[in-house]
Amino acid sequence: MKEPLLVIALGGNAIKQAHEKGTTEEQFHNVDVTAKQIAKIAREGFKLVITHGNGPQAGALLIQQEETNGIVPAQTLAVCGAMTQGQIGWMMQNRITYRLHEESINIPVCTIVTQVVVNQDDPDFQDPTKPVGPFYSKDEAMKHREEKGYIVKEVKPGVERGWRRVVPSPEPVKVVESEAINSLIKKSIIVIASGGGGIPVKENPDGSYSGVEAVIDKDRAGFKLAQAVSADKFLILTDVEKVFINYNKPGQKALDKITVKEAEQYMNQGHFLAGSMGPKMQAAIRFVKEAIITSLNKALDAIKGKTGTHILP
């Protein structure tokens, strides 16, 4: 029997916990905890493709670009996206390989630094909403706007340093490296791809691609990846075991099994917050086949149907 293909989208806590500074040791430790779960899932007989966020890592890298300005040239957001894909990809392939070995599973693990095509006329380019990098005072924000052409917005009104750079978060259109990824999957290699939502690129008239200053939502990109590899299941791992309706409100209720149609209704009623659960639920709805949203430590139980929120056709 053909092994089912599972795409796993890992949330930020798989690499850095909110209270941590984000040292190399901390990140490796978290990735190792994640790797143990992934090895257990691999043991169940799934082919695996893994994707992940990069928010805290890209944010730190952007601060490094600014603080060393005048000493070495600052790199673009697209380059920072490529760098964090390499960074996190290495940590994952390193720890997953080790944890597989521990389970006596001999499967190679490989990271593909992935580009994702976006549409130049995506409406988000007109009114960017995704905050990236450090917080600024109003004066600093205005200086960056003058000197670097940043679009800046006050994201925390009334606070001394409440300003941030904002960039567009366009819809992912196409995974450029999908053929390479699919060839690796055919060989049963575990692939880490499209990290941080992938490097956003535009397609030029001569057929080449160039980086654009944007950030693609990792859950939306995770859906595109799941589609590009024809995944059988899509597992979104975050920091909650189940999705709720009336989240943090009277009448809060955990969702176990719901249909795509029910998910759409709840979505339209505003039960899932934009920027966190909203894009996850949207990705699950678009996937159409079974998608599961749960926490990292419940992943295996959720795959076995014991917990998590299952979104079914």
Ligand code: ADP
């Ligand atoms: P990740 O790094 O995994 O993408 P996010 O913080 O973006 O994590 O998304 C997970 C968060 O979504 C949860 O911690 C929770 O605060 C929030 N959330 C918003 N709406 C809901 C909901 N309806 N049910 C459960 N969690 C929700």
Ligand code: MG
């Ligand atoms: Mg998120």
